Amino acid sequence: MPGSRPSKLRIAVAVARAAATAALSRRRPEPEAPPAAVEPPRRLAHPSxxxxxxxVAADRVFAVLVNPARMPDWLLQxxxxxxxxxxxxxxxVRFRQRIRLMGVPSEVRWTVTGVVEGRAVFFEGTAPMGITVGFYLSVTPAGEKTPANGDGSILRFDGGVEGGSADGPLGPMVARNLADAMRKSLTELGQVAADHESDPESPRDRAREGRGWGVKPGPIRIERTGEDVDAWTPVIVGVGxxxxxxxxxxxxxxxxxxxRALRSAAQDAGSADLLSKADLAGYVASVSWQYQDGAALIAEAVGARPDxxxxxxxxxxxxxxxxxxxxxxxxxxxxAGIALVGxxxxxxxxxxxxxxxQPLDWPVQDDGAEPTRTIGKNxxxxxxxxxxxxxxxxxFLYALIESAVRGRLGQAPREHLDRITKLWAGFSAIAERNPHAWQPTAHxxxxxxxxxxxxxxxxxxxxxxxxxxxxxxxxxxxxxxxxAAATEAGITQDRWVFVHAGAHATEEWFVTERADLASSPAIKAVGDAVLxxxxxxxxxxxxxxxxxxxPSAVQIAALELDLPLDDPERLTVTGGLTFAGGPGNNYSSHAxxxxxxxxxxxxxxFGLATALGWYLTKHAATVLxxxxxxxEFRDIDADPRMPRPPARRSLxxxxxxxxxxxxxxxxxxxxxxxxxIITxxxxxxxxxxxxxxxxxxxxELLAESDPIGWQLDVTGTTVTVTGTTPVDLPPPGEPPLIVAWHGPVTVLTLNRPAVRNAIDLTTARALEKAIDAFEADDQARVAVLTGSDTVFSAGxxxxxxxxxxxxxTExxxxxxxxxxxxxxxxIAAVEGAALAGGCELALAADLIVAAEDAVFGIPEVRRGLVAAAGGVLRLAQSLPRSTALEMALTGEPMPAxxxxxxxxxxxxxxxxxALATAxxxxxxxxxxxPLAVLLSKRIVDEHRDWGAAEAFDRLSDISGRVIGSADAQEGIRAFAEHRTPQWKGR
Incomplete structure (x- = not known):
């Protein structure tokens, strides 16, 4: 990826040299004609x-082209x-891949439909909405020498889309987008091939294939304490x-x-050549000037070639x-062994x-430049x-939140202003001692x-x-x-600071949908996780x-972490974003x-730093x-099991x-x-x-009084005060979905009894969020979806x-x-009625447990509709044809x-x-x-798509993933040792 191969400038120079060589060769006898290009197997309705x-020589390009492990390096989609x-x-060969079509990640089921040795490889796949995608890739020797790489070559992509929704206006747009994207990908393919290492077991290839960075060395002895640490323990060795x-x-x-700061960090580490040895580079995206891949520019500037x-x-x-x-x-x-963070x-x-x-002549990268990974949520x-x-x-939002904090603390406006200005004055005194502060003046x-x-x-x-x-x-x-890398680089241990733990979590995204403006469950969750x-x-x-x-952000964090509200020396080591400086997204790197x-x-x-994004929305913390x-260090996703109060509707x-x-x-x-502005x-x-x-x-009343807790009458934007004696704030309503955890089992309970657990948009979003969290939860193995004792869901x-x-939901x-x-x-645990969409919810589960008086039905035909959320389809897949037709055509419910x-x-x-049995x-x-369970489920779900000739090959492909897994080895050892296995999920 960018930064790990010759820069695009160097490739451009090589291309120019190749063109110059070609021009000179026109004065010489014509070379032998190069081989003809390989024609694609077919033309799709909307071609690209x-x-x-x-x-780059054709054989080098082909070697990369037919190596699946290298595909992520050059296929930008x-x-x-x-x-x-x-x-x-x-x-x-068949495989499944997520690729970006029109910028949207879509799962494509590919089949390799042909390989012409040394020349071409053809892929055809099925994308969502019934779209067929063709990728026909070929490489032809150009028949001309280049100074850098010998014979050049011609890369060719043919393909396109057809079928399904692509047969409408979408098709030409997708085809054009595909051509633009593949032009960039072929450029990247040339770069990868130019830098291709023939040793398949090189550390870089091992890293790309996820097999680790070589053999782990033995433990490292810490001289000061006499303790041994794992060789791959992360340590900060230099800061600037x-x-x-x-x-x-x-x-x-x-x-x-x-x-400049990284060069200062290398001096701080006592190793001037450390920067050039980095195999991973990271960049905190800047707002004042945006780069497509800032880490690649950093790496190039310091002479590093990170993977x-x-x-x-x-x-x-x-x-x-x-x-x-x-x-x-x-x-x-x-x-990775050495990482740069700039x-x-x-x-x-x-x-x-x-x-x-005056225009700024600052670096601008080519359109194709992008980092290997982008982290965070936007x-x-x-x-x-x-x-x-x-x-x-x-x-405006933090000022609004400040008034809510004042209300939580029960302080009058003047008293609260006095307290937060004293807090900020203490921050300014700390900034005065900070040699890197932007405004080192005490106030x-x-x-x-x-x-x-x-x-x-x-x-x-x-x-x-x-x-x-x-x-x-x-x-x-x-x-x-x-x-291990720090030891090998000769960095003395007195420079080492260990990264003990990291965590991140996200609040209810929109501020005005949060249960309480003056609290942050996410800050508490990340604090609990790292500590x-x-x-x-x-x-x-x-x-x-x-x-x-x-000030509102500091006070809420202090309250959630059980830190004192009024002791600046306990809350900052920089002086904060007012006085030390607030460099966009990068303040906490200064911390x-x-x-x-x-x-x-x-x-x-020990040291603790916290960070937040947007409006107390996205949170992270690190302990050093x-x-x-x-x-062993963990970067903990605290979202999945974070206790979340019910969200409020924002009106x-x-x-x-x-x-x-x-x-x-x-x-x-x-x-x-x-x-x-009021809430x-x-x-x-x-x-x-x-x-x-x-x-x-x-x-005028807001400017003169303390109105929090006043009773109002609202009509449009007209607000009338009906009572000035403060009252308690109304709590949020009941959540439409209740999430609970029973060890490895996540229980999702529909909670809209007044409408028989019918699903509205808020409930659908809550379900999606809960399922996403369940999928991301390393501790969760199985989920149970249930309703009340009398009704599962009315749809x-x-x-x-x-x-x-x-x-x-999206x-x-x-x-x-x-x-x-x-x-x-x-698993769906069903009591009472599961009708219409409620039946479809149950059918979306892998297993169903039902009370004997439960009924299931898809009565959509009675309303002129079809059970389009999978009801008819899943019934047809699971029941005899006649029974499925009876349910779909009559709309009559059927007993459990x-x-x-x-x-x-x-x-x-x-x-x-039903719930207890589930x-x-x-x-x-x-x-x-866990891995064996997931793969067994895959086989059951996918086997209908397999032909008889390929069924056992596909079975072997999937089941083969567990043969050498850590779980398989643990299962054998646990059986031999007569104990309960301790599964790792890998």
């Missing part, structure tokens, strides 16, 4: 074709293997920081600042710790150039009510509380000096090694840096760079210490009573206050989000659908599950006992016992080897 000359890469590309106050554009772009590059998503202050934790996990798994912003220079109307930042109210910038509480020209009001209660300062030029460099894995309590962590963009020297000087202590870890309009929850008054940049809670627990009229009476909520709220389709059920086993006799239902129980069945499945 690309031809590209490359200065590759988004992952479904079952791992095939062993070879030989005629008749840059704060560049010059706004000269030359050499001042973010990557250049990060490179992989990693970059964070474009928005998110959690990215810096997500990246650090990610590279630490790669090192701990043996997939990040920077040059917003101050960019702003100066904009004011001077989505729409605001929902419609927030957008309508003007809550579209961090300052008093009074100075921070007083609006002036330099400290203008932004949004109550915040003047400017209580907000993040993003207009900085700052960069960091962090070098992470395995203990628990590191084996320490928060009181044992001496050095802490909380992400400090606004790490400040923690490392503190931990070296205090080697028995110079003390060796007690457990842009409402009529009725409500209780004022939070508020802020934004200020014009060169003027007075703008219309106030109010309805008796049902919904949240109303309103921008008040410009000169409303309510706006789609027709009243909601009549309002235009159809229960269709990832799993109708009802939040039926288009893409989980790969892990799912009859369906059990026909094999649709696995177990029938007495009424009220849990027993789930426990029996969960006790078995």
């Amino acid at each position: 074709a690309v031809t590209l000359p490359v200065p 590759h988004a992952g293997w479904v079952d791992g890469p095939p062993a070879t590309f030989a005629e008749g 920081q840059v704060s560049e106050h010059s706004t000269e554009a030359a050499g001042g772009d973010p990557v250049s600042l990060a490179v 992989r590059t990693v970059q964070t998503t474009i928005f998110g202050g959690d990215g810096s710790l997500r990246l650090l934790n990610d590279v630490a996990a790669e090192i701990a798994a043996g997939r 990040g920077a912003e040059a917003a101050s220079t960019a702003a100066a150039a904009e004011r001077a109307k 989505a729409q930042a605001n929902n419609d009510p927030e957008t309508a109210a003007g809550l579209v910038a961090p300052i 008093t509480s009074a100075q921070l509380a007083t609006p002036t020209a330099a400290n203008r009001m932004i949004s109550t209660p915040y003047p400017k000096l209580l907000t993040a300062n993003l207009q900085v030029n700052q960069g960091t460099g962090i070098i992470v090694c395995s203990a 628990g894995h590191a084996g320490v309590t928060i009181d044992e962590v001496r050095h802490v840096d909380l992400y400090a963009c606004f 790490i760079a400040n923690l490392v020297p503190l931990l070296r000087a205090d080697p028995g202590s 210490s110079a003390r060796p870890p007690v457990r 842009a309009s409402y009529t009725g009573p409500a209780v004022l929850e939070a508020y802020t008054v934004p200020y014009e940049r060169f003027g007075g206050p703008a219309p106030a 109010a809670l309805t008796p049902a627990g919904d949240r109303v989000v309103l921008k008040l009229p410009e000169f409303s009476e309510m706006s 789609m909520d027709l009243k909601a659908a009549a309002r235009g709220e159809y229960p269709v 990832g799993r389709g109708l009802l939040g599950i039926t288009a893409r059920p989980p790969a892990k086993p799912l 006992r009859r369906l059990h006799e026909l094999g649709l239902i696995n177990r029938v129980t007495s009424p009220g016992k 849990l027993e069945l789930a426990a029996g499945i969960a006790a078995n080897a």
Whole structure:
């Protein structure tokens, strides 16, 4: 990938040389005609074709082309293997792959339809919506020598799409997009081939195939403590920081600042040549100047040739710790030995150039450049009510949250302002001691509380000096090694700081849909995860840096982590984003760079850094210490089992009573206050989000009073106060889905009794989110989906659908599950009626347990509909034709006992016992080897697509994955030793 092969500039130079050689050769006798191109086996209805000359010999290109392990390196549309890469590309081989069509990852079932030795390989596959895809790839010797690589060659792609939805207007668009994407992929193929290493067991190839980074050395002895650590234990060996106050554009772009910081980190490590040895490079995406693959540019600048590059998503202050934790996990798994982590912003220079109307001549990469991986999550930042109210910038939302924090703490406005300005004054004193701080000037509480020209009001209660300062030029460099690589590089152990644990989690995405504006279950979850894995309590962590963009963020984090609210020395080591500086996504890298020297000087202590993105939305944390870890490093996804309170509905309009929850008054940049923004809670627990009229009476009351808890009457945007004695805030309503965990079994309970568990959009989204979490949960083996004692589900909520709220989710389709059920086993536990969509929910499960008085039916035909969420299809696959037709054509329900006799239902129980029996069945499945269970399920699900001639070959392909697995070896050992197996899932 970019950075691991010759740069595109070098390839371009080689191409130019090849063209010059070709021009000179025209004066010589004509060479022997090259072989004719291999013609594709057929032409699809919507064809794509690309031809590209490359200065690389045809045999070298073909060697890469037919190597499945190398396909992800050059096929830029590759988004992952479904079952791992095939062993070879030989005629008749089948495999499943996720590729991006029109930028959307889609699963394609491929068959290798032909191989012409040394010349071509043909793939045909079936994509979603019945689309057939053709990839016909060939390479032909160009018959001309190139200075760099000998004979050049002509790469050719023929293919396209047809069938299904591609036979409409979509087809030509997909074909054009495919041609554009394949042109970039063929360019990449030429680069890979130019740098192809013939040794199939080289460390780089081993890493790409996921087999690890060679043989692990023996443990490393830590001289200070006498302990041994695993050779692949991740350690930070060098940190560097840059704060560049010059706004000269030359050499001042973010990557250049990060490179300067990395060179400083190499000096800090005491190894000047360490940078060039890196085999993994990561970059915290910058906002002030965006690069397609910033890590590749960093690697090129320091002379490194990493196998992989990693970059964070474009928005998110959690990215810096997500990246650090990610590279630490790669090192701990043996997939890297030396990793570079760079990040920077040059917003101050960019702003100066904009004011001077001067263009910035900073690096721009080719369209095809992209990192090997992008980590983090991005989505729409605001929902419609927030957008309508003007809550579209961090300052407004954090100011709104600040008032909710004040309400949680029970403080009056003046008392609360005094407290947060004292807190921020303490932060400024710490920044004054920080040699890398952007504004190293201490301020008093009074100075921070007083609006002036330099400290203008932004949004109550915040003047400017209580907000993040993003207009900085700052960069960091962090070098992470395995203990073995650090030892081999000669880095003395007094420079080592161990990365003990990392974790990340995501809050309810939209702020106004959260149960409580002044709390953060996600911060608590990541804190519990990292501290628990590191084996320490928060009181044992001496050095802490909380992400400090606004006072509300610091206070909420302190409350969730059980840290003091009013002790700046306990909460930051940098001074925070106001004074130390807020370089876009990269602030927490500066926190790490400040923690490392503190931990070296205090080697028995621990450090904790937190990071967040968007509006207290995305969170990450990392625990560090110079003390060796007690457990192998883990980057923990804390989302799957994070306790989540019910979400609230966010409303842009409402009529009725409500209780004022939070508020802020934004200020014009060169003027007075703008219309106030409030949130109010309805008796049902919904949240109303309103921008008040410009000169409303309510706006004046907000400025003069303490209105939290006041009773209101809301009509559109008109708000009338009906009571000023504060009352408790209404709690959120009952969640439509309850998630519980019984060890390895996840239980999902539909919880809409008033509408017989009918599925609306909110419930469908909750189901999709719960299934996604179940799939991501390493501890979860089986899920059980159930309803109440009297009804499983009445299907789609027709009243909601009549309002235009159809229960269709982007990832799993109708009802939040039926288009893409989980790969892990799912059991439906059915009491009462499972009708229409409720029946389809049950049929989406792998196994069904039903009470003997339960009934199943698809009555859609009675309403002029078809059971399109898989009901007719799955009944036809599971029942005799006549029975399936009876249910589909009459709409009459059928009792559980009859369906059990026909094999649709696995177990029938007495009424009220379906869930208990399902849990027993789930426990029996969960006790078995996870990998073996998943592959057995795959065979059952996929065997209908196999012809008789290939069935046992496909069976061998799938089952062969478990033969040498760790679980298979554990199962044999456990049997011989008469003990319960300890499965690893691999």
